[in-house]
Amino acid sequence: MQLQAVSIGSAVPQNNFNATIQSLFVSSLNLRLDNYDKLITILVSDHYDLPQGIRVNQTLPIQPLNIGGAAVSRGGIIRFESSPLAIDLRGAKIWGGKLPRLNGPTEQAWSIIWQTLNAGQIQSKSDLIAEELFQPDHAPHLTRNLSMPVRGLIAAAERFDPHACTDAAKKMIGLGPGVTPTGDDILIGFMAGLYCMLGCKTDRLNFIEEFGKGLFCLSKKTNEISRTYIQHAIKGEFSSSMVGLIEAIRAGDEGRLICATKSTMQIGHSSGMDSITGFLVALAAWNSTSFYTKYKD
Amino acid sequence: MATAQRIIKNLYRDSVSLMQFSEKVRELDGIRQASAVMATENNISLLVEAGLLLQSVPASPNDLMIVVDGKDGASVDAALEQAEAMLKAKPTNMGDSGVQNMPPRSIEMGLETMPAANFVLISTPGEYAAAEARKALHLGLHVMMFSDNVSIEEEISLKQYAKNNNLLVMGPDCGTAIINGVPLGFANVVRRGDIGVIAASGTGLQQVTCLIDRLGGGITQAIGTGGHDLKSEVGGITMLQGIEALAADPKTKVILLVSKPPSPDVMKKVLEKAEESGKPVVAIFIGAEPANVTQANIIGVKTLEDAAVAAMNLSQGKQVGVFSNALPAEYASLVEPSTKKLIQTQKYVRALFSGGTFCYENLLLMSELLACVYSNIPLKKEYKLKDVWKSTEHTAIDLGDDLFTQGRPHPMIDFRLRNDRIIQEAKDPSTAVILLDVVLGHGSNMNPAGELIPAILQAQKIAAEANRQIIFVGFVCGTSTDPQNLTRQEELLRDAGVILTKSNAQAARLAAAIVSGR
Incomplete structure (x- = not known):
């Protein structure tokens, strides 16, 4: 059975490659490219694009695939060992994953996203409630462990200190449940927040580059799948949901913003919510909001 | 008490699977706590702090670590064996043939795999439910909304749209229904028959349908309306549509309505529609005086049991009978x-x-x-x-x-x-x-x-x-x-x-x- 890919991320090789199946989930699978320290992800979704993703929007009747099994791409078609399944990459649109820039004030948008996020986290009984990061006394163990490092990220970004920021990230990397742990998702969102406020400011660019180097080293302390997302984030490449959220902020339409926030929050079990948390943390650092000020006091 | 851990090399499972897995392990004999996380340094430190690990252990962040806390060594060892077997099993949607069917991630994808479907059951957090229901209605599908916490304005809007397009919205907060013999939500396996039920109450619907079954009868459809349908603002849209549908259904001989007392204006509309149906109707508006409901072809009763008995009697062509408050x-x-x-x-x-x-x-x-x-x-x-x-x-x-x-x-x-x-x-x-x-x-x-x-x-x-x-x-x-x-x-x-x-x-x-x- 041959399926047509709807989109492919810019990190997916356009030429021939050999790979092995690294992991298999209900609605996605990861391929490890031979000769590269790099994963690409085949995922079923009607809208969600990733820099390393190959998106199909049909149910995948995957024949007996096994972790470690071979996959090869020749002439733009991926075929799998012991399976009639093939995925045609030709003609699929390319997802670059680059973020739009935020130039204007974001305080109002920040508050709307923050409220939507916290309400969603409470309702879904998420492991992490963003507000508790700043009021951790009665929070769960995981939140208490993340609280100081998250505050550390903000303080370090405010004074453009990439080394302090890396020290804070060190306490977060790989921390939490799931394949992309909570700490990692926060860091990915944090990078997105930094990139979208980069503008033409040299101090910000230098900070991102230096912190990116530190985070790249730290990424070896988390698992291969999560590391892939982090390394794309370091390069400024993100998912379509994060891009959609920033576009909604730029549009200045409250309804669209709430929709985009909720859509991003639905990614994974809690990954979307954790990424938004990190994103808002970065915005709070570089676009200081009165809402956040109360926690600093 | 005893704790133990096991590391499984290079194993990835998604977060939901790991949560379900942890729940299953906690249910095993003698087990108090269980956790499965990627074996990163920070996660290992967290487990040590929480007392689930006595000391740090060597592992790679690509490994999955299972930690179990139980009453004794034998319990935790047995739990670890079972846990590893569970985690190493292929994903549950992978059949014996090894063919893995990826589940649909949207209503549109669901329709691709089942093009003849005409009904969607929505069970998402309330804030997302209305948007999903709207998508389904635009695709021409009937909707059952198990979700609650949907605003009354959204409910009215969805139900009006459905009514205008000859579709039905059951809910929000509709926990029970039986459609074409298929139990949905919290519902019982009830014999098919000739009594059609419309209910604004989940357990009320369960009680009358179960009693009908026990009395030897059966149902055509059991339609849930959701708890707000008979409020004045909503106007009983779903119940009125349900009565029309059952009135037009040749297999439905008797109609049974179940609810707390509706708003007076809605009660009037419901009774008028029930009368228009031309079929025998039993109405249990729990708490309402039966005499205030009984008219023409409509029999008001006091209890859910009386409602089931009355509907059965009518379905068998018998007199409704007189119901007593006395203990049998x-x-x-x-x-x-x-x-x-x-x-x-x-x-x-x-x-x-x-x-x-x-x-x-x-x-x-x-x-x-x-x-x-x-x-x-x-x-x-x-x-x-x-x-x-x-x-x-x-x-x-x-x-x-x-x-x-x-x-x-x-x-x-x-x-x-x-x-x-x-x-x-x-x-x-x-x-x-x-x-x-x-x-x-x-x-x-x-x-x-x-x-x-x-x-x-x-x-x-x-x-x-x-x-x-x-x-x-x-x-x-x-x-x-x-x-x-x-x-x-x-x-x-x-x-x-x-x-x-x-x-x-x-x-x-x-x-x-x-x-x-x-």
């Missing part, structure tokens, strides 16, 4: 022997419900026979419990109320809260009767009697140590074809000393008679 002889004979078991201090009924409508009907019936009945959902505000965690005199509690279900599954699934309350009531020297509903069917716990009996036996032991006996009264809402095995469930409860009646109404009357007869 088969239960009346149990009153005196039960009363004799009570001592002077034992005065009160403590009714602990998992079904909200059962609690409400119980309050209405017990209040006719007893001075006052306190509750978290009282009939009069002066009978509202000051502290819902502690009973006052006669008390009926709806344990499915949001107050009790925050952060825990519904009491039809998770019996811990009710079992704790049974023990608490047993310690109170004034408790005479503990009344319980037991709900079977899809969605409910697979062995409710097995869940309740240890608490019942413990309660009887506590009472015996104080030279008391507690009378347990209950009823099972279910059918012989439900997955839980009705006969076995009833046998187990009777063996544990529970007096079982056939309906909620009879259980309420029997409990009241026992404490009144002293």
Whole structure:
């Protein structure tokens, strides 16, 4: 059975490659490219694009695939060992994953996203409630462990200190449940927040580059799948949901913003919510909001 | 106590699978806690801090670490073996053939795999439910919204759109329905027949359909409307559409309506539509005076049991019959022997419900026979419990109320809260009767009697140590074809000393008679 890919991320090789199946989930699978320290992800979704993703929007009747099994791409078609399944990459649109820039004030948008996020986290009984990061006394163990490092990220970004920021990230990397742990998702969102406020400011660019180097080293302390997302984030490449959220902020339409926030929050079990948390943390650092000020006091 | 860990190399499972896995391991014998996380340095430190790991262990962040805390070494070792086997098993949607079917991630994808589908069941957090329902309606699909917390404005908008496009929206907050013989949400396996049911109450629908089944009858459709449909703002859109549909359905001979009393304007519209149907209609508006409902082809009744009996009689071409408030002889004979078991201090009924409508009907019936009945959902505000965690005199509690279900599954699934309350009531020297509903069917716990009996036996032991006996009264809402095995469930409860009646109404009357007869 041959399926047509709807989109492919810019990190997916356009030429021939050999790979092995690294992991298999209900609605996605990861391929490890031979000769590269790099994963690409085949995922079923009607809208969600990733820099390393190959998106199909049909149910995948995957024949007996096994972790470690071979996959090869020749002439733009991926075929799998012991399976009639093939995925045609030709003609699929390319997802670059680059973020739009935020130039204007974001305080109002920040508050709307923050409220939507916290309400969603409470309702879904998420492991992490963003507000508790700043009021951790009665929070769960995981939140208490993340609280100081998250505050550390903000303080370090405010004074453009990439080394302090890396020290804070060190306490977060790989921390939490799931394949992309909570700490990692926060860091990915944090990078997105930094990139979208980069503008033409040299101090910000230098900070991102230096912190990116530190985070790249730290990424070896988390698992291969999560590391892939982090390394794309370091390069400024993100998912379509994060891009959609920033576009909604730029549009200045409250309804669209709430929709985009909720859509991003639905990614994974809690990954979307954790990424938004990190994103808002970065915005709070570089676009200081009165809402956040109360926690600093 | 003992803790142990196991590391599985290069294994990835998604977060939801890991959460479900941890739950399953916690349910194993002798296990207190279980956790499965990627073995990163920070996660290992977290486990050490939490006391689940005695010391840091060497591992790679690509490994999965399982940590188990249990009563002894044998328990944790056995749990680790099972845990590893569970985690290494192929994903559950991968069949024996090895073919893995990726589940649809959207309504559109679902339609691609099942193009003939014309119905969608939506069970998402409330804030997303309306958007999904709108998508489904735009695709020409009927909708059942299990989700609650949808605004009344959204509900009106969705129902108006559906009505204008000849579609049906059941819900929001519609927990029960049986469509074309398929039980949806919390629902029972009920025989097909000629009675069509429309209900704004989940357990009300379950009670009437189960009683119809037990009486030898069956249903065509059981349509849920959601709890807000008969409010003035919504105007009973779904119930009115349901009546029209059942009136036009040649297989439906009798229509049965179930609800708390609607707003007066909506009640008028519903009764007019019911009259227009031209079919015999039985209406149970729990708490409304039957005489105010009865007219032309519509028979008003007082209890859910009366409604089932009336609908059955009409379906068989018999007279509706006259319904009595008196306790039937088969239960009346149990009153005196039960009363004799009570001592002077034992005065009160403590009714602990998992079904909200059962609690409400119980309050209405017990209040006719007893001075006052306190509750978290009282009939009069002066009978509202000051502290819902502690009973006052006669008390009926709806344990499915949001107050009790925050952060825990519904009491039809998770019996811990009710079992704790049974023990608490047993310690109170004034408790005479503990009344319980037991709900079977899809969605409910697979062995409710097995869940309740240890608490019942413990309660009887506590009472015996104080030279008391507690009378347990209950009823099972279910059918012989439900997955839980009705006969076995009833046998187990009777063996544990529970007096079982056939309906909620009879259980309420029997409990009241026992404490009144002293």
